[in-house]
Amino acid sequence: MSQTWIILGAGSAMGRAFARKAATQGAHLVLAARDQDDLDRTAADCLARGAASAAAVLFDVRKPESFAPIYDAAKANDGIINTAVFVGSMAPQDDVDADPNVGDLTIQDSFTGPVNFLHGLAPIMEARKGGTVLGIGSVAGDRGRIGNYIYGAAKAGFHTYLSGLRNRLNRSGGHVVTVKPGFVDTAMTWGIEGMFLVASPEQIAQDLWTAHEKRKNTLYTPFFWRYIMAIIKSIPEPIFKKLSV
């Protein structure tokens, strides 16, 4: 039987690529993002590519009242419910430094918002006895750096939540993958200087699908970011604090 995938942030390049991947596997899709017209179009695209069904539900991570319709749309399908969470925002550190409210929003978009959503979903997944959560964190969450440590801190918080949720869902047959993508070729990174080893959203989507099937706990994607981050994490703090990597 087809499983259901909720795609939170289906308007992003990564969300779209993963929705397509799940569509070609014949999944039921619940696509959630802020732009209804655009979502409708992605839903149609996924149907053409083989999705069993595709619901387009308006969603704003800053508006908790938008969560319930997504739960309902997923519950309308029988069987296992999976979720991939692509929401998050990365305000430039300078903007955050100038206005603390901007930092609050980054934390809400990348940490507290997705956490609230997943916390509401967990009992529903448990009742269905299984399902995967693909939580998109970031290598930026592995160590605070001068360039974007508010975003990094939000993602680190999200990683910790995901590890707790993994512990919890494991008891009902469910699973959580903590995903740490490196640089991905999306609108967010387009034209930013200093990008290297940039991966395509399709490449990431494929990695995510494999991690879901293999029930990986932590996924660095592309894989070499595991080694890059191992090096960055191993730099002693007395030295690290003087660097601007």
Next chain:
Amino acid sequence: MRWKTAELTGWGRVLTGKAELARPEKPAALSQILKKSPAPAIGAQRSYGDAAVNGNGRAIDMTRLDRFISFDPETGILHAEAGCSITDMLDTFAPQGWMPAVMPGTGFATLGGCIAHDVHGKNHHKAGTFGQHVVAVDLMGADGSTKTITPESDPALFKATIGGLGQTGAIVSAKIKMIPCSSRLIQVDERRAANLVEFMEMLKASNATYCVGWIDGTANGQSLGRGILEEAELTSSNMAPKRRKPRKVPFNAPKFALSPPTVRLFNRMYFNRIPKQGRGVLRSLKDFFFPLDKIHDWNKLYGKRGFHQFQCVLPDETAERTLRDMLRLIADAGLASPLAVLKRTGAGRAGLLSFPMEGFTLALDFPNSEKSRALVAQLNALAAEAGGRIYFAKDSLATAAQARQMYPELAEWQKTVEAADPEGAFKTDLIRRLKLRTPA
């Protein structure tokens, strides 16, 4: 929208230009970009010359607008965003029994690019051009507003947009009528043609749905114009096609890779591989339609200097004599690469600047050098003299005067284009090089 500084390069890697590139992921974002800073739309940059280059300017990369908007399994009409690739359409819809009616030799080409050059395929003599299967185009102007045009609603604008090199605006999405696809395998029959006369007769006599010829650009004398005719029909077999994993050319190849002796030897082997009595093989659709796509970045095989593709179409009346002259020049120069095609073309064309005409089309690659540029210039002149045409999707060396001679409907096209884009916001390097928007 952020702009990224990028080096735009024709597929032949000779004509390049630095430009600022935007890459919208939603039609609404495209509209915002055009309103603020109108610029030409580009696709997968599979044109060989400078059609998708706008040096020292801006351009809009359409490849992230790549969704299927709707598909009607009753009529085969697909509504898709302009960045969808031909391969994506084939992969998605062939298992559902449909395929694009016309496919160029690379599946990387986008819907927008196929419309803007009114491309042809191996079935041109039967199915006509890509544009003849376009039902409607959603065209966005420099003001960011979209208008849906059809051959009935806006005949002039439609004919200026199909094959219109992006000059009437950005194609956001389009509706095309696909054709039934009975199988994912294709039966290919290959036969030798001993010389040009025999080859042309075989091409003319062929009644196959798909028909294409490989021609040996190194053969001379008795064998001038020899080659292999490939005729193909879809099968009704349901076997799953085998396809090897794509390979990538990781670096610029050294010069000797395509030196004249290597090419002569390769061509002889390639020709002799087909038994005298011919042979039949079963291929996957992609192996047949996009043989080169298996090797990613194959254009790097020509090394850093890049290469030129010459493609002309010649009317029946002058074709044989002109092809003979051309092939002699080519064989004498010894510059051709193994990639060379001779094909029959029908009369089908959907735009004012569409390339095909009833006759024969010849296409060859030449590694870039002073000698090869001189040779292509000679070939261009022969094509013009013979009442033929050079293909804008391939050209890098034609002259403005030749373009005028070859495309008699240019003035009519210009009228509609000036009305659609009075500021000239959509001009590209190709347009400037061949002065296509300058009144004669």
